[in-house]
Amino acid sequence: MSAVRPGILLVLDGWGHAEPGEGNALAAADTPCLDRLRATPAAVLAEASGSAVGLLPGTVGNSEIGHIVIGAGRPVPYDSVLVEERIDDGGLRSHETLGAALDGLAATGGSLHLIGLASDGMIHANVHHLRELLRIAALFAVPAVRIHAITDGRDVADGTAAHHLATVEEYAAEAGVGSIATVIGRGYALDKSGDLALTERAARAIADGTGHRIGEPEEALATGGGGDEWVEPGVVTGADGQPLGPVRDGDVVLFTNFRSDRIQQLADRLYGELAGRGVTFLSLAQYDTEAPIPALVHRADAGGGLADRLAECGVRSVRIAEAEKFEHVTYYLNGRKAGPAPLEEHVRISADGRTDHRAAPEMNIDRVTEAIGAAARRADVPLVVANLANIDVVGHTGDYAATVRAAEHTDRAVAALCRVASGTGRWMLLVGDHGNAEKMLAGAGGVSRPYGGHTTNPVPAVLVPAPGQEAAQPTGTATLADIAPSVLSLLGLGPAPAMTGRALW
Ligand SMILES: O=C(O)[C@H](O)COP(=O)(O)O
Ligand SMILES: [Mn+2]
Numbered sequence: 221m222s223a224v225r226p227g228i229l230l231v232l233d234g235w236g237h238a239e240p241g242e243g244n245a246l247a248a249a250d251t252p253c254l255d256r257l258r259a260t261p262a263a264v265l266a267e268a269s270g271s272a273v274g275l276l277p278g279t280v281g282n283s284e285i286g287h288i289v290i291g292a293g294r295p296v297p298y299d300s301v302l303v304e305e306r307i308d309d310g311g312l313r314s315h316e317t318l319g320a321a322l323d324g325l326a327a328t329g330g331s332l333h334l335i336g337l338a339s340d341g342m343i344h345a346n347v348h349h350l351r352e353l354l355r356i357a358a359l360f361a362v363p364a365v366r367i368h369a370i371t372d373g374r375d376v377a378d379g380t381a382a383h384h385l386a387t388v389e390e391y392a393a394e395a396g397v398g399s400i401a402t403v404i405g406r407g408y409a410l411d412k413s414g415d416l417a418l419t420e421r422a423a424r425a426i427a428d429g430t431g432h433r434i435g436e437p438e439e440a441l442a443t444g445g446g447g448d449e450w451v452e453p454g455v456v457t458g459a460d461g462q463p464l465g466p467v468r469d470g471d472v473v474l475f476t477n478f479r480s481d482r483i484q485q486l487a488d489r490l491y492g493e494l495a496g497r498g499v500t501f502l503s504l505a506q507y508d509t510e511a512p513i514p515a516l517v518h519r520a521d522a523g524g525g526l527a528d529r530l531a532e533c534g535v536r537s538v539r540i541a542e543a544e545k546f547e548h549v550t551y552y553l554n555g556r557k558a559g560p561a562p563l564e565e566h567v568r569i570s571a572d573g574r575t576d577h578r579a580a581p582e583m584n585i586d587r588v589t590e591a592i593g594a595a596a597r598r599a600d601v602p603l604v605v606a607n608l609a610n611i612d613v614v615g616h617t618g619d620y621a622a623t624v625r626a627a628e629h630t631d632r633a634v635a636a637l638c639r640v641a642s643g644t645g646r647w648m649l650l651v652g653d654h655g656n657a658e659k660m661l662a663g664a665g666g667v668s669r670p671y672g673g674h675t676t677n678p679v680p681a682v683l684v685p686a687p688g689q690e691a692a693q694p695t696g697t698a699t700l701a702d703i704a705p706s707v708l709s710l711l712g713l714g715p716a717p718a719m720t721g722r723a724l725w
């Protein structure tokens with residue numbers, strides 16, 4: 221252990237790279253420390269999207285796959301890709317569990333309820349997967365398919381929900397089956413903060429048709445004063461004036477999101493109410509729900525990475541992030557293994573109740589910075605791993621000015637942490653997990669709209685050497701898969717056998 225050279229791995233969430241220009245909040249921000257670090261020879265750009273990290277080519281990065289790959293030291297086929305593969309090889313059409321559930325509906329005259337985010341944001345869901353599920357329902361002659369469409373405005377530009385609802389309707393017309401039964405903003409349906417009152421609004425609309433009544437799905441959008449994300453749960457009524465889609469005993473509910481974190485609160489809530497009434501539950505990909513919901517597509521193994529190697533070498537680490545990104549520096553970075561690995565300590569900086577990140581772009585960065593400092597000062601902790609959430613979380617609001625301020629708060633924190641690192645004899649490795657705030661405008665049809673989503677841009681990665689340490693200049697193309705081998709090498713340890721990335725410094 222004495223040979224281990226202590227360090228800090230600091231993930232700046234949503235820290236992407238793009239040339240300065242309109243909508244680049246990171247380039248516009250006054251960030252003297254980050255600018256200085258990025259100008260050193262130890263700075264490099266790393267691929268953080270598409271096939272470099274295990275996504276389909278050209279797909280924007282996200283926090284889950286970003287942290288999974290940072291920890292695994294290799295690209296890991298993401299759930300979205302595995303779903304696409306099962307669509308392409310016919311595995312979904314011939315899936316036994318799905319087939320049995322749909323055959324059951326054909327026999328009883330029940331309904332299939334498809335619940336998921338209706339956009340092509342490719343972070344939580346892809347509306348094209350819904351197209352395949354509608355086609356399968358038609359093949360099985362399912363009598364009725366009710367679509368519970370969750371509007372986005374976060375992974376895609378705000379104001380595009382009408383377009384995505386039209387796509388869903390087009391797919392239903394093409395398959396000859398399926399009607400939109402509810403339209404619900406993701407703020408309600410995909411809450412992950414534990415605000416069960418929001419989930420309840422979504423669950424009531426889906427389960428028993430309680431909510432604002434509408435004749436056509438598009439009418440729901442008029443309530444979105446807070447944008448597509450906050451469309452009030454709208455319940456479509458049929459010719460008889462009754463809600464089209466309450467879930468009846470014996471129906472089948474299939475969640476179409478491939479990413480678990482934001483749908484699982486709703487999935488657990490609906491399961492709790494409906495599973496006892498003979499409703500069958502399925503999910504397109506594997507979820508981390510408490511409810512035992514069978515998945516149609518299973519996850520790739522993401523183990524054998526940094527956490528396993530640290531445990532094997534007896535190296536203690538402390539993981540620190542605020543609530544929004546806590547799972548990322550623990551569960552995802554550890555290859556989706558729950559609970560702390562041996563010799564691992566977790567520090568979760570709880571949210572302070574301020575939910576408008578535009579008004580408080582500093583979030584809890586001071587408390588996170590203090591916690592990193594406290595861990596770094598401990599001689600028994602060779603590795604501190606932390607996430608600074610501001611750039612990504614504030615970036616998601618689509619508010620350019622607030623995001624500039626988030627970057628400036630981040631710069632101030634990084635400057636303080638450089639002093640901590642040097643004062644405690646540590647190296648510090650900074651890396652983004654995907655792009656976000658370097659692109660705050662997105663154009664379609666000649667119109668630029670505020671954009672709070674992620675990007676395909678590379679991310680900066682930079683080593684701040686420990687006092688007296690030489691930092692080599694990295695060569696070749698870097699990716700997030702190179703971070704775990706780099707961290708191990710900086711600690712003075714070799715990579716894990718499953719890692720395909722390489723040490724950059
Ligand atoms: O869930 C969210 O907040 C966004 O859709 C994706 O952001 P994340 O990948 O950074 O969590
Ligand atoms: Mn992220």
Ligand SMILES: [Mn+2]
Binds near residue numbers: 234612
């Ligand atoms: Mn994000």
